Amino acid sequence: MENDCDVAIVGGSFAGLAAGLMLARGRRRVVVFDEGQTRNRFADAGHGFLGMDGLAPAEMQRRGQADLLAYPTAQIVPQRVTSVTGTQGRFILTARESWTARQVILAHGMRDNLPDIPGLAEGWGQWAMQCPYCHGYEAADQPTGILMTGAAPPHHLTMLRDWTGDLALFCNGYAPDADTRAKANAWGIPVYDPPVVAIRNDGPHRTLLLADGREVARAVLYLVSRSEPSCDLAAQLGCAMEDGPTGPFVSVDMMQQTSVPGLFAAGDLCRPMYGALFAAADGARAGAGAHHALLFAA
Numbered sequence: 446m447e448n449d450c451d452v453a454i455v456g457g458s459f460a461g462l463a464a465g466l467m468l469a470r471g472r473r474r475v476v477v478f479d480e481g482q483t484r485n486r487f488a489d490a491g492h493g494f495l496g497m498d499g500l501a502p503a504e505m506q507r508r509g510q511a512d513l514l515a516y517p518t519a520q521i522v523p524q525r526v527t528s529v530t531g532t533q534g535r536f537i538l539t540a541r542e543s544w545t546a547r548q549v550i551l552a553h554g555m556r557d558n559l560p561d562i563p564g565l566a567e568g569w570g571q572w573a574m575q576c577p578y579c580h581g582y583e584a585a586d587q588p589t590g591i592l593m594t595g596a597a598p599p600h601h602l603t604m605l606r607d608w609t610g611d612l613a614l615f616c617n618g619y620a621p622d623a624d625t626r627a628k629a630n631a632w633g634i635p636v637y638d639p640p641v642v643a644i645r646n647d648g649p650h651r652t653l654l655l656a657d658g659r660e661v662a663r664a665v666l667y668l669v670s671r672s673e674p675s676c677d678l679a680a681q682l683g684c685a686m687e688d689g690p691t692g693p694f695v696s697v698d699m700m701q702q703t704s705v706p707g708l709f710a711a712g713d714l715c716r717p718m719y720g721a722l723f724a725a726a727d728g729a730r731a732g733a734g735a736h737h738a739l740l741f742a743a
């Protein structure tokens with residue numbers, strides 16, 4: 446059959462391409478479906494990925510694609526998968542056409558849901574960010590804000606002290622716990638309680654407009670976004686989920702197998718701590734796991 450493969454992978458970013466590489470090196474026919482919307486596409490550069498530190502996200506993906514396509518049994522299909530049905534041995538995927546696969550790896554990543562503050566989304570990946578390991582080095586020693594997006598204690602308050610001595614906490618209408626307030630006081634970090642109603646981009650700085658009329662300038666802002674799977678395929682297939690600090694993620698075992706036989710998951714989709722290299726490592730495990738399942742599953 447033309448549209449048949451051993452393993453179909455949904456998502457062709459760090460996790461999906463790494464999974465594909467294992468299977469292609471195992472000389473299996475692997476097809477990676479990808480819409481090309483990697484999670485870090487909003488940033489100018491990606492950091493912390495061995496051998497590719499500082500490259501543009503699109504270039505990182507291009508290199509991963511080139512590695513995979515060097516193998517004759519690998520194919521990348523730039524299409525969205527809208528449904529997956531069936532069971533181990535014969536899954537049916539719907540993209541623009543129908544495909545069959547004996548095993549499936551979900552590597553479609555997560556979607557960030559940012560708080561609805563005018564001006565914030567425009568800065569995502571530029572001056573508004575989530576992870577100091579990713580972009581903190583480049584933003585070191587800058588006037589930095591921490592924006593609370595829920596009632597959970599903001600871990601950035603403690604972490605970011607290794608990156609800058611100029612921090613301010615924006616509670617954004619949430620009540621920080623006593624420990625957070627005590628730490629902020631002890632470390633001389635100003636605390637702004639009111640909701641942030643808008644952020645104005647003033648050239649090298651941003652101005653946060655507070656509900657009580659105050660305006661506070663910061664160069665960069667850290668926040669924890671809520672996240673959810675970027676499509677509903679795991680739900681369609683009935684995968685068991687876990688609750689993480691930023692939202693639900695797919696539950697997997699040591700070889701990235703989900704609760705559904707023959708269905709694997711890799712990358713941000715199945716972990717509470719995000720990172721491109723973590724995702725690639727998951728992908729490599731999922732690729733090996735799916736390969737083993739091809740060989741050993743009943």
Ligand SMILES: Cc1cc2nc3c(=O)[nH]c(=O)nc-3n(C[C@H](O)[C@H](O)[C@H](O)COP(=O)(O)OP(=O)(O)OC[C@H]3O[C@@H](n4cnc5c(N)ncnc54)[C@H](O)[C@@H]3O)c2cc1C
Pocket residue numbers: 455456457458459460461478479480481482483484485486487488490491492493494524525526527552553554555557569570571574578579580675676711712713714719720721722724
């Ligand atoms: C602004 C920002 C900056 C970041 N910077 C860094 C950094 O510097 N260093 C670092 O290590 N991490 C960084 N991260 C985290 C990093 O982007 C993620 O950990 C990583 O991209 C996860 O890879 P993934 O393969 O799991 O998923 P993703 O990168 O999210 O890729 C999923 C892919 O699946 C595709 N897809 C989704 N649904 C479907 C479907 N139904 N059919 C077909 N394709 C589909 C998407 O289009 C996408 O191409 C950053 C994150 C953000 C938000």
